[in-house]
Amino acid sequence: MTSLLTNPEFWQYLSIPVIAALIGWTTNWLAIKMTFYPLEFIGKPPIFGWQGIIPSKARKMAAISVDATIAKIGTVDEIFQQIDPKVLATHIISSVDPRIEEYVDEMMAREHPTFWENLPSSARKMVYERVRKSTPQLVDNLVGDISDNIEDLLDIKGMVIDRLARDKRLLNRIFLECGEVEFRFIINSGLYFGFLFGLIQMAVWYVYPAWWVLPFFGLLVGWATNWIALNVIFRPLHAKKVGPFKVQGLFLKRQPEVAESFCHIVTHEILTVGNIIRAIMDGPKGDRARNMVKKHIKPLVDETAGMGKALTQVAFGPTGFATLKNQVGEKAIEISKTSFTNPVFEQDRARAVESIMVERMTALSSEEFQDLLRPCFQEDEIKLILVGAFLGMTAGICQLVFVFGHAAL
Secondary structure, three states: OHHHHOOHHHHHHHHHHHHHHHHHHHHHHHHHHHHHOOOOOEEEOOOEEEOOHHHHOHHHHHHHHHHHOHHHHOOHHHHHHHHOHHHHHHHHHHHHHHHHHHHHHHHHHHHOHHHHHHOOHHHHHHHHHHHHHHHHHHHHHHHHHHHHOHHHHOOHHHHHHHHHHHOHHHHHHHHHHHOHHHHHHHHHHHHHHHHHHHHHHHHHHHHOOOOOHHHHHHHHHHHHHHHHHHHHHHOOOOOEEEOOEEEOOHHHHOHHHHHHHHHHHHHHHOOOHHHHHHHHHHOOOHHHHHHHHHHHHHHHHHHHHHHHHHHHHHHHHHHHHHHHHHHHHHHHHHHHHHOOOOHHHHHHHHHHHHHHHHHHHHOOOHHHHHHHOHHHHHOOHHHHHHHHHHHHHHHHHHHHHHHOOOOOO
16 A cells, blocks of 8 residues: 555556546636626737627627516516606605705706896795695606606616626626526536546546547546536426436526526616616607606796796796796706615615516526526637637646656657
8 A cells, every 4th residue: 555655656647537627627617707707808809819708798698688587577667667656756756845945046046047136035935835836746747647658768678788788797797696606516516527537537548548648538628517517507497306306407496596686686786766767868768758857847837937927027038938948847857867866765666676576587487597697608608618628638738748747749
């Protein structure tokens, strides 16, 4: 036994499965890193260098993610109804009411400072009260109008895709958090599968120590460990009984857990009330939405001015009065975009939307559900496998030269 342990050849052979395990672990770790990083291209495009597969195709990957999930688990109208237009209107009113004097003063001081400064304080108070009294009905009508037309006003798919395409770090996070267990398994499985391949490699090398055996098995380990890991994650698609055990793809078994993780990110960081309102106002149908706001604001200006119509018409003139109406409308649009900075309100509404999305996503079929994570492996998968195979072969050559001393290949 002592002579065996002191025999250099024994340690050389024992190193084969150990090195194969390290090759498997390293190539799988690198495959995951290359999938997500770097966020921007490093090197000399288009050939010499690399950008993470997900960031390099951010818009396409975002579109796939939306099609695989949000498009199947909630319509625009359902999401908006979960936010609850009535709660939305109440929040706007509660946000605006304490600042009505400030908004009116700001508007009048900018448009007609002389008139407003010379107006008796009692008259100004009447304006404040008229605006305050009219605001609740005005907001209710406006939110109701938006709710009735939400399908046309909000392109939710475009909104999510634009956000994720701009924020590659967030796009990465969705995949990394949803597939955290699977990615860790892929990396660690390289160690296990690599060691098993290494035992076979050791036996083959003992029987047939040809120069190509170690590089070939290195290539095989770099390629096969990744391929096996991917199949264990997504296959079998449906649970199958093998003896006393139930076997199913690792990712598919975690559907409820992944649904919670995905929906939490989407509802708390993308489909927030503030983001939705901004997407309505600044999106493809933003002109229509802004005109809707101005339409509902116009009666407020007319009614308020009606308290002293002759005076206001003389003071402003017809052009000035029209400008005032437009400026009030613009101010209302600005307020609508900035009324949802309260994190407590945003989180409360996010939880309301999250609940229905989790329920729907958990109910997706396995075929539909796998589409959330599978695309991030399918994109340029061959490149990752080839890189893994190349690194494995290189490690095999190094093993041949430095461990077994075969300098001439």
